[in-house]
Structure formats: structure tokens, C-alpha cells
Amino acid sequence: xxxxxxxxxLGVEPHNQGSLYFYLMKTRTCFILALVPSLALAYTKDSVMxxxxxxxxxxxxxxxxxxxxxxxxxxxxxxxxxxxxxVDNDPWGIFYMTDVKRYILVSQDTRGRFESEGRxxxxxxxxxxxxxxxxxxxxxxxxxxxxxxxxxxxxxxxxLAITQYLAAGxxxxxxxxxxxxxxxxxxxxxxxxxxxxYRQYDIDGWLTGQGSLYxxxxxxxxxxxxxxxxxxxxxxxxxxxxxxxxxxxxxYDMFAQATCEAFHDLQYYGADGARGKQKLIMGPWSxxxxxxxxxxxxxxxxxxxxxxxxxxxxxFDYWLKGxxxxxxxxxxxxxxxxxxxTGYWNSWQDSDTWPVPSYPAVLYLRENNRLSLEPPGNEPxxxxxxxxxxxxxxxxxxxLILPQGPMNQADSVWLRPDVLVYETDxxxxxxxxxxxxxxxxxxxxxxxxxxxxxxxxxxxxxGRRMLITDGILMARHRLGYDTSALxxxxxxxxxxxxxxxxxxxxxxxxxxxxxxxxxxxxxxxxNPNVPEPVGQETxxxxxxxxxxHDASRPSALILPVVNGWSVGESAGKGWQSLSxxxxxxxxxxxxxxxxxxxxxxxxxxxxxxxxLVEAPFSGVGRAGKNTAVFGESLGPGVYYLxxxxxxxxxxxxxxxxx
Numbered sequence: 001x002x003x004x005x006x007x008x009x010l011g012v013e014p015h016n017q018g019s020l021y022f023y024l025m026k027t028r029t030c031f032i033l034a035l036v037p038s039l040a041l042a043y044t045k046d047s048v049m050x051x052x053x054x055x056x057x058x059x060x061x062x063x064x065x066x067x068x069x070x071x072x073x074x075x076x077x078x079x080x081x082x083x084x085x086x087v088d089n090d091p092w093g094i095f096y097m098t099d100v101k102r103y104i105l106v107s108q109d110t111r112g113r114f115e116s117e118g119r120x121x122x123x124x125x126x127x128x129x130x131x132x133x134x135x136x137x138x139x140x141x142x143x144x145x146x147x148x149x150x151x152x153x154x155x156x157x158x159x160l161a162i163t164q165y166l167a168a169g170x171x172x173x174x175x176x177x178x179x180x181x182x183x184x185x186x187x188x189x190x191x192x193x194x195x196x197x198y199r200q201y202d203i204d205g206w207l208t209g210q211g212s213l214y215x216x217x218x219x220x221x222x223x224x225x226x227x228x229x230x231x232x233x234x235x236x237x238x239x240x241x242x243x244x245x246x247x248x249x250x251x252y253d254m255f256a257q258a259t260c261e262a263f264h265d266l267q268y269y270g271a272d273g274a275r276g277k278q279k280l281i282m283g284p285w286s287x288x289x290x291x292x293x294x295x296x297x298x299x300x301x302x303x304x305x306x307x308x309x310x311x312x313x314x315x316f317d318y319w320l321k322g323x324x325x326x327x328x329x330x331x332x333x334x335x336x337x338x339x340x341x342t343g344y345w346n347s348w349q350d351s352d353t354w355p356v357p358s359y360p361a362v363l364y365l366r367e368n369n370r371l372s373l374e375p376p377g378n379e380p381x382x383x384x385x386x387x388x389x390x391x392x393x394x395x396x397x398x399x400l401i402l403p404q405g406p407m408n409q410a411d412s413v414w415l416r417p418d419v420l421v422y423e424t425d426x427x428x429x430x431x432x433x434x435x436x437x438x439x440x441x442x443x444x445x446x447x448x449x450x451x452x453x454x455x456x457x458x459x460x461x462x463g464r465r466m467l468i469t470d471g472i473l474m475a476r477h478r479l480g481y482d483t484s485a486l487x488x489x490x491x492x493x494x495x496x497x498x499x500x501x502x503x504x505x506x507x508x509x510x511x512x513x514x515x516x517x518x519x520x521x522x523x524x525x526x527n528p529n530v531p532e533p534v535g536q537e538t539x540x541x542x543x544x545x546x547x548x549h550d551a552s553r554p555s556a557l558i559l560p561v562v563n564g565w566s567v568g569e570s571a572g573k574g575w576q577s578l579s580x581x582x583x584x585x586x587x588x589x590x591x592x593x594x595x596x597x598x599x600x601x602x603x604x605x606x607x608x609x610x611x612l613v614e615a616p617f618s619g620v621g622r623a624g625k626n627t628a629v630f631g632e633s634l635g636p637g638v639y640y641l642x643x644x645x646x647x648x649x650x651x652x653x654x655x656x657x658x
Contacts, residue, residue, distance in 0.1 A: 043098040043099055047059065049117075056118040058134065059116045063087070063097075072148050072149040074104070074152070074316075075153070076320075077155065078108070078155055078156050079107075080163070123159075127166035127167070135166055135172070136167060153315075154243075155312070156180070157290070158182055160181075164179075165180055168234065171241065177243060177315065177319035179312055180259075182255050182290065186229075188232065196476070197474040198220065201394075201399075201402055206400065224482055243273065244319060246312075246315045248281045250283050250284065253290075260280065263279075264355075282501075284298075293305050296405020329350040332351075349503070355435040359640055363558075364549065366379060366549060371423055371513075376549045376550050376551060380550075384417065395409055397467055423512070426508075430507050434501075437499035442492055444490055446489045447529040453520045456470065465513055469499045471498050473496070518545055529542070558610035589630055589654055599645040599646065600646070601618075607638075614630055614633070
């Protein structure tokens with residue numbers, strides 16, 4: 001997915017000079033022979049038709065150094081729907097890879113594309129579907145060749161990252177490592193139907209550009225995540241994936257959630273060979289700006305510019321040649337923030353885990369357009385009118401074809417009558433968030449179906465509203481993507497909207513803003529508010545949607561805060577942090593804390609989405625050490641504890657195994 005060969009193959013724009021292939025740049029094969037005839041280092045190219053298990057043959061180009069004295073060599077593989085011959089546009093890059101770095105490069109047209117036989121099914125045949133496992137067959141064919149050392153690494157961005165993930169899901173024995181750059185991990189949730197709603201503009205535009213628009217009907221005929229999507233969901237096969245991956249993504253990329261999730265799934269749940277051997281790099285980029293500092297309307301500092309060469313070659317050398325070392329933490333991410341003021345943000349951060357430890361700060365939606373740490377009382381709901389013939393326009397964000405990245409949400413977008421906006425007071429201290437943002441929304445509609453959308457913005461002192469992240473949920477998919485459950489008009493439901501991950505600092509003096517509505521068009525299809533299946537609607541209806549924020553229905557924005565901003569004053573002298581005692585063979589956990597004097601306290605347990613799941617203690621704690629037991633009724637997972645007493649708050653995080 002993307003716009004041209006350099007973007008598709010490398011995950012960068014054509015003018016970016018830091019890519020793996022465009023190392024020496026812009027010349028022709030004949031010039032290689034003219035410049036280095038005495039070294040006899042010109043590579044060779046062979047084109048063969050490789051048969052898949054069902055007899056269909058795929059066009060495969062093999063680039064080898066002319067000096068064969070150290071054969072067999074490891075192989076770097078690109079499987080692409082964009083034309084395997086496109087590699088020829090960079091002969092110096094091929095020369096560097098083959099004759100300097102001593103790798104063999106293989107590029108293959110995927111099924112039905114360019115010189116390959118068969119019919120293009122847009123990734124369905126690249127994984128493990130029935131009798132078509134093209135990624136597996138290609139890798140194992142390469143491994144059987146006398147010029148291959150048996151070590152094969154995958155490479156490429158966007159669609160080329162998707163083919164890597166799908167091949168890994170088929171578990172070919174010789175898939176030694178890979179570098180997927182900005183690719184989908186679960187094609188339903190990360191590419192096609194975000195929050196259950198169709199990613200219309202990007203998917204239709206991309207399919208049209210590939211001459212594959214016929215696949216739109218196939219996908220829309222499966223609006224629920226049924227077995228038809230199982231062939232495109234690597235997360236469902238994470239336990240069989242054995243490949244170490246260097247996952248590279250961007251916070252404003254259309255696959256940002258996929259990149260983080262792929263790392264998490266394989267780092268902690270992958271098979272031997274993959275588990276514990278993943279790396280994640282998340283920059284401030286969008287899908288078309290990897291390695292650049294200009295993203296949307298923001299120009300980040302020079303440190304946002306990275307060279308893929310410095311990332312890729314150590315990874316390949318280590319896994320494919322056994323040379324060098326893989327150093328540094330498992331996760332490296334860019335902590336974003338405003339660029340018109342200096343601070344510790346707009347810097348690279350390291351972590352041993354993803355998600356990084358954080359506390360789910362709950363900002364409640366309140367009357368008078370407020371976001372507040374204080375829960376609501378008896379406050380009236382708010383109703384807006386959503387007309388699918390006049391949807392809220394897309395302005396920036398995780399787009400492919402539309403303008404991408406952080407953009408100002410002008411009055412024409414923010415102050416529409418069909419948009420509910422909520423804002424904090426100016427912050428008195430920085431709020432640092434890293435991880436997935438959620439909106440817990442209590443709402444109703446007078447229709448059987450509708451959408452709910454959310455946008456998180458940083459409101460600058462000068463009034464700009466810069467988009468940080470956003471999300472959408474189709475109401476009929478509120479119970480899960482594998483089922484459609486229509487609304488009962490007028491009934492109040494709880495909706496959990498995933499705004500995807502980010503890493504951002506809201507500095508003191510700025511405000512946190514939230515916009516709630518029912519459309520984000522044309523990125524997403526404008527829900528027609530009718531009960532018919534997706535793609536079979538014959539009309540559109542106007543919906544009156546109501547958001548509730550009172551004591552019994554506390555709609556809230558849930559932020560993954562890492563700096564303690566949301567939990568009040570930090571612990572002072574005489575206090576200790578929460579300490580946990582968890583035994584993997586027990587169903588309960590215990591937490592201990594120290595009080596310098598008796599105090600009225602409350603201890604609450606939240607799940608990873610910020611939902612209160614248990615309140616094991618509320619009352620007077622004694623001076624000295626206190627201990628509480630919790631978790632008997634809770635299943636395995638990550639839980640967050642909040643101990644409150646007066647103006648002081650302590651927080652902690654525990655992993656429950658049983």
C-alpha cells in the first residue's frame with residue numbers, strides 16, 4: 001500500500017536518501033560495468049518462474065554477485081505486488097547489497113501481479129490458505145537452491161511488510177528473520193474495517209490503483225470478522241511464528257496499531273525462535289514520511305530523520321550471517337510534543353517492554369464541554385444530529401492517500417453542531433502519555449445502527465488543535481468484531497472506542513481536547529444509520545445520537561499516563577510505593593503500602609481499558625504497613641491499582657497469571 005516502488009519497497013518516499021537500496025543512488029547497470037570493470041563485481045540477474053504447490057508459477061528475479069567464490073550466501077527476499085522488476089531502478093543499491101554486503105537478493109511478483117501467473121487475490125494466497133501458501137513455497141524453494149545458505153530474511157514496507165507477516169504465519173522453516181516496515185498484522189482490524197467500519201477512501205483508492213477493486217465486494221460481503229478473515233490474521237497464529245522481526249512503524253502510520261501489536265504478540269506469545277527476539281521502532285512518521293522530519297503540519301527536529309541502512313544491516317548481518325550483535329533495548333520510540341517550544345519531548349526513548357508501564361488516567365466527560373479528573377454528578381446528556389449526507393471531514397491522521405499526520409482541527413471541523421467537544425483546563429504540569437488511548441462512551445441512538453468517533457487533540461495556547469490520534473466504532477460491533485448486534489433505539493449502551501497508540505507530551509499551559517461525533521469521512525464510510533448489512537444499504541437516515549456523562553454512566557477518556565500527572569501530588573516523605581506479592585500458582589494477589597499516620601483511604605483496581613473491576617478496601621488505614629488481598633474474581637491480565645488518601649495517590653501495575 002502506498003504510491004510508488006520506492007515507497008512500497010522501502011517504506012520511504014522517493015527523495016529519501018537514507019534507504020536500504022538507494023545507498024549509492026541513481027545510475028544504470030551499464031554504468032556499474034563502466035566504473036568497476038577491473039573489479040569484476042557487476043551482479044548478475046536471472047529471471048525464473050517458480051511453481052507454487054498448486055502449479056501456478058510466480059515470476060522471480062535473482063540478483064547474485066558475479067564473484068561466486070564464497071557461495072552459498074544468505075538471501076534477502078522481497079515479495080511484492082508492485083512489480084519485481086522495479087528493483088532494477090536502483091542498480092547501485094543492488095550492487096551494494098550483492099557485491100559489497102555479499103547477499104543474494106530475490107524479488108518476486110505476487111500471484112496474479114505483473115509477470116506472475118494466477119489471479120490476484122490481494123494477500124489471500126500469501127499466507128496459509130488451503131492449497132495456496134505462496135510465501136512459504138517461495139522461501140522453501142529459495143532454501144533448496146545451491147546458491148542459498150539456508151538463511152533467508154524478509155524486507156520491505158507496506159504491502160511488502162504484509163507479505164512478510166503472512167509468510168511467517170505459515171511458519172516456513174527457513175524464514176530466518178525479517179524487517180516489516182509499516183504493515184498490517186490483522187487485515188480486518190488494522191487495514192480494512194477499523195472499529196468494524198470500512199476504511200473507504202484508502203482501501204477503495206488502493207484497490208483501484210492495483211486494478212483489484214473486485215476485492216472490495218469480497219471484503220464487504222464479510223462485514224463481521226468471520227472465518228473468511230482468518231487467512232489474513234496473523235495474530236490468530238502467533239504461537240506458530242518462529243521468525244525474529246525488526247518491526248518499524250510510525251505513530252501517524254495507517255498501520256500504527258498493527259506494528260505495536262505484532263511486536264507484542266510475537267515478543268511474548270510467539271513460538272521458540274520468535275519469542276523474546278523481537279525489536280520495535282516507532283517514530284513520529286506517517287505512512288509516506290518514514291525517516292523524514294516533516295509530518296503533516298509539524299516539522300520535527302532533525303533527530304526524527306533516521307537511516308534505514310543503520311537499522312537494517314546490523315539486523316540482517318546478525319541473523320543471516322551470525323556476525324555483529326543486536327544491542328539496545330527491545331523497544332525504541334519517539335516521544336512527541338509541540339515543536340514550537342523546547343523540552344524533553346521530541347526525543348527517542350527506550351523500553352524493555354511494550355506497552356510501557358503506565359497508569360490509565362481517567363478524564364471524565366462533563367457538562368459545559370469539560371474534561372475533568374473529577375467524576376460527574378447529576379449532569380444532563382447531550383444530543384447531536386448526525387446526517388450521513390453531511391459527514392465530519394477527515395483532517396489529517398493515519399491516512400494513506402488523504403493528507404496524513406498531525407493537522408490543526410479548524411473551527412469548521414471542531415465547532416460543527418454534530419461534534420461534541422470536551423476540553424481540560426490549562427494543564428499546570430506536563431502530562432506524558434505512551435500507549436493506547438481509549439474512550440469509554442455511554443451513548444444511545446434513535447437508529448438501529450450508527451458510528452461513534454473520537455479525536456484526541458493538543459490545544460495550544462494560541463488556539464490550534466493539533467490532532468494526536470483518533471478512533472471509530474461501528475455501533476453494531478460494540479460486542480466484538482465477530483458479530484453484529486443492532487441497537488435498540490433509545491437504549492443506552494457502553495461503547496469502547498480504541499484511538500490506537502501514541503507517545504506524546506501535553507506540556508503545562510496546553511489543554512487536552514476530545515471531539516466526539518459519528519463520522520470521519522472520507523477516510524471511513526459514512527454510516528447510513530440503517531439496519532441492512534454493510535454494502536447492501538439502499539437509503540440513508542438521519543440519526544439523533546446522545547452521549548451520557550453522569551454518575552451512573554460516566555463517559556471518560558482513558559489516557560496511558562507514565563509520569564504520574566493524573567494521580568495528583570507525588571508521594572511525600574514517609575510514604576512508600578505499592579509493593580506486590582503475586583504467586584503464579586494462586587488466584588489472588590496482595591498489595592502492601594505504608595502510611596505515616598492513620599488516614600481515610602480507598603484502594604481500587606482497574607483493568608487495562610480503565611474500567612473499575614474491584615474495590616478491595618475503603619475505610620481507615622492504620623499507621624504503618626497495611627496489606628490488602630484482591631483478584632479472586634479476576635481473570636489473567638494486567639491490572640492497575642490506585643490508592644487514594646486525601647490529596648495523595650499511589651499507583652501500581654500487576655500482572656495476574658491465573
